[in-house]
Amino acid sequence: MNFVAIKMLMGDRAKYLGIVTGLTFASLLITQQAAIFVGVMQRTYGLITDIGQPDIWVMDPRVQYVDDPKPVNTTELYRVRGIPGVEWAVPMFRNMIRARLRTGAFQQCLVVGIDDATLVGGPAQMTEGRLADLRRNEGVIINVAGATTRLATPGPDGKSVPLRVGDSLEINDHRAIVVGLCETTRTFQSQPVVYTTFSRAMSFAPFERKLMNYVLVKAQPGVDQLELCRRIREHTDLSAYTRDEFKWISMVYYLKYTGIPLNFGIAVVLGFIVGAAIAGQTFHNFTQDNLRYFGALKAMGATTGMLLRMILLQSLTVGAIGYGLGVGAASVIGALAKDTELSFFMPWQLLLISAGTVLLICMFAATISMVKVIRLEPAIVFKS
Amino acid sequence: MGNNGNIAIRCQGVTKTYGSGDAAVRALRGIDLEVQAGELMMLVGPSGCGKTTLISVIAGILDHDGGDCHVFDNDFTAMGARERVQYRGKNIGFVFQAFNLLPPLTAAENVAVPLLVNGVKRRAALDRARECLDRVGLKGREHSLPAQLSGGQQQRVAIARALVHEPKLIVCDEPTSALDHSTGHKVMELLRDVAVGRDRALVIVTHDARIFEFADRIAKMDDGHIEKVVDSHAEL
Ligand SMILES: Nc1ncnc2c1ncn2[C@@H]1O[C@H](COP(=O)(O)OP(=O)(O)OP(=O)(O)O)[C@@H](O)[C@H]1O
Ligand SMILES: [Mg+2]
Numbered sequence: 001m002n003f004v005a006i007k008m009l010m011g012d013r014a015k016y017l018g019i020v021t022g023l024t025f026a027s028l029l030i031t032q033q034a035a036i037f038v039g040v041m042q043r044t045y046g047l048i049t050d051i052g053q054p055d056i057w058v059m060d061p062r063v064q065y066v067d068d069p070k071p072v073n074t075t076e077l078y079r080v081r082g083i084p085g086v087e088w089a090v091p092m093f094r095n096m097i098r099a100r101l102r103t104g105a106f107q108q109c110l111v112v113g114i115d116d117a118t119l120v121g122g123p124a125q126m127t128e129g130r131l132a133d134l135r136r137n138e139g140v141i142i143n144v145a146g147a148t149t150r151l152a153t154p155g156p157d158g159k160s161v162p163l164r165v166g167d168s169l170e171i172n173d174h175r176a177i178v179v180g181l182c183e184t185t186r187t188f189q190s191q192p193v194v195y196t197t198f199s200r201a202m203s204f205a206p207f208e209r210k211l212m213n214y215v216l217v218k219a220q221p222g223v224d225q226l227e228l229c230r231r232i233r234e235h236t237d238l239s240a241y242t243r244d245e246f247k248w249i250s251m252v253y254y255l256k257y258t259g260i261p262l263n264f265g266i267a268v269v270l271g272f273i274v275g276a277a278i279a280g281q282t283f284h285n286f287t288q289d290n291l292r293y294f295g296a297l298k299a300m301g302a303t304t305g306m307l308l309r310m311i312l313l314q315s316l317t318v319g320a321i322g323y324g325l326g327v328g329a330a331s332v333i334g335a336l337a338k339d340t341e342l343s344f345f346m347p348w349q350l351l352l353i354s355a356g357t358v359l360l361i362c363m364f365a366a367t368i369s370m371v372k373v374i375r376l377e378p379a380i381v382f383k384s
Numbered sequence: 385m386g387n388n389g390n391i392a393i394r395c396q397g398v399t400k401t402y403g404s405g406d407a408a409v410r411a412l413r414g415i416d417l418e419v420q421a422g423e424l425m426m427l428v429g430p431s432g433c434g435k436t437t438l439i440s441v442i443a444g445i446l447d448h449d450g451g452d453c454h455v456f457d458n459d460f461t462a463m464g465a466r467e468r469v470q471y472r473g474k475n476i477g478f479v480f481q482a483f484n485l486l487p488p489l490t491a492a493e494n495v496a497v498p499l500l501v502n503g504v505k506r507r508a509a510l511d512r513a514r515e516c517l518d519r520v521g522l523k524g525r526e527h528s529l530p531a532q533l534s535g536g537q538q539q540r541v542a543i544a545r546a547l548v549h550e551p552k553l554i555v556c557d558e559p560t561s562a563l564d565h566s567t568g569h570k571v572m573e574l575l576r577d578v579a580v581g582r583d584r585a586l587v588i589v590t591h592d593a594r595i596f597e598f599a600d601r602i603a604k605m606d607d608g609h610i611e612k613v614v615d616s617h618a619e620l
Binding site for chain 2: 010296
């Protein structure tokens with residue numbers, strides 16, 4: 001009876017397209033919104049994952065997420081270095097500092113000061129210049145996104161001129177020269193990122209902030225990282241997290257204390273409701289229109305179970321097609337968004353979840369129709 | 385008559401009331417009727433007298449409230465829901481006034497439905513469906529959709545569908561009333577020629593007097609009763 005079910009489904013072109021459209025729309029909305037949400041969440045810890053070498057981040061216990069730096073005393077760095085199991089430990093400065101552009105306009109920048117000697121914590125991907133150029137006098141490396149947008153200045157013809165290697169700018173009244181450009185994961189707040197050496201960052205920083213914010217630690221080979229974190233906490237007054245822990249802590253902070261999840265959640269729920277409503281309604285109409293045929297099948301000996309399997313097959317078919325089209329469309333949007341401000345990340349877990357959601361919609365639509373068919377009196381077949 | 389082995393349908397005091405209270409309609413008020421195997425029985429009577437209700441009960445798609453109704457010695461009310469559906473699927477063929485062919489299925493596929501319902505594999509079912517279409521004179525139209533066939537042709541497909549699984553009982557409700565006279569006549573000829581069989585009973589509801597001649601016997605109903613059963617329409 002399977003082919004009968006499929007033929008019935010596709011026989012009514014208009015309704016079939018209606019149901020598929022509803023499900024496509026729902027899958028698209030759900031997948032795309034969720035992918036943007038995941039992308040946004042990824043940005044909350046981009047600066048952690050951008051830095052590959054350290055295993056452990058050590059910081060003031062009051063730190064709630066990566067963009068919430070608190071000062072750490074220099075003596076703590078030496079204490080950490082003395083803890084057994086630590087291969088090395090370097091300071092990192094991360095703070096917002098005001099920069100003044102050529103035009104005189106001000107712009108808040110995220111200044112990242114990395115260890116002078118090792119340059120650990122620098123950008124992973126240079127697009128111009130070399131990381132070592134930071135050792136040059138007054139040298140800074142700027143992220144491309146910052147250089148081309150917020151740090152760009154209007155040229156003589158009114159067009160915006162990006163900040164280039166060799167240009168200078170003032171950071172908190174200290175002169176800085178761009179020696180390189182780099183790619184970073186976009187930060188959550190999209191401020192320009194300015195990399196420089198730790199000691200130069202100290203000179204940029206206003207008086208009350210002239211302290212490191214993080215100690216980046218590499219564990220010795222074979223040392224258990226969680227155990228090392230525990231030891232660091234014991235020997236200092238600081239918090240210590242593995243990279244993954246810190247990622248989670250940062251993300252959870254945004255989940256908990258911003259309206260972001262709620263906003264996306266609403267969009268996803270709306271997609272779900274709209275999709276369920278359209279698909280449910282059209283599928284119900286479709287079943288309603290075919291009720292006399294279901295009745296005829298029932299009279300001719302089709303068991304209720306058989307009819308329910310037919311409806312299930314019909315709903316799963318439209319579900320699979322709608323899901324495919326919706327996720328396809330979402331992927332296209334994702335591909336188009338690749339080089340823009342829009343965050344978009346579609347891991348397989350997300351696809352699984354949206355598939356489950358679409359399945360739920362289909363089950364919902366099918367259930368309404370199934371109830372109709374279960375209640376159906378075969379005697380209606382003799383009604384003209 | 386009287387030979388139990390030949391009796392296809394035996395109804396005794398069958399009653400059926402739709403609804404309850406003030407809205408109750410007593411559609412069947414004590415039906416006594418016997419139909420022999422091998423017989424073509426027509427049910428006639430004025431509109432609303434309960435003809436459709438009676439064949440629905442006989443075909444096991446509607447429960448009666450009182451009395452006894454046995455079809456080949458089986459009592460539907462004593463069967464479970466599933467057993468009853470399967471009994472229908474194996475033993476009963478239906479022809480409807482409105483044809484009720486599934487629009488997206490070809491003629492052959494429509495005819496194959498009772499076999500598919502009984503678990504016959506698709507290919508085998510379609511083969512038998514094509515043979516059956518041949519018997520009703522529709523060779524060459526196997527792939528036509530119902531919408532591409534005339535009313536008479538659609539009813540022939542429906543007859544093929546009612547026959548394909550060799551049921552013991554075929555019930556038809558107004559099989560000719562959607563057709564013009566000469567087409568209806570041909571459909572009845574076909575039904576008599578291909579559907580009547582030694583072990584099979586046919587019950588045809590109609591108020592089309594022009595087809596009475598095809599009946600072996602005619603049961604005249606009025607207001608929920610069988611008024612009389614006659615051997616020829618001349619006696620009506
Ligand atoms: N589902 C139902 N609910 C309530 N009353 C019904 C129902 N079906 C039929 N009836 C009533 O039962 C009576 C018998 O109906 P039935 O359809 O059996 O008559 P019929 O002889 O087939 O009439 P027709 O020749 O018009 O088809 C009628 O009064 C009808 O209105
Ligand atoms: Mg009727």
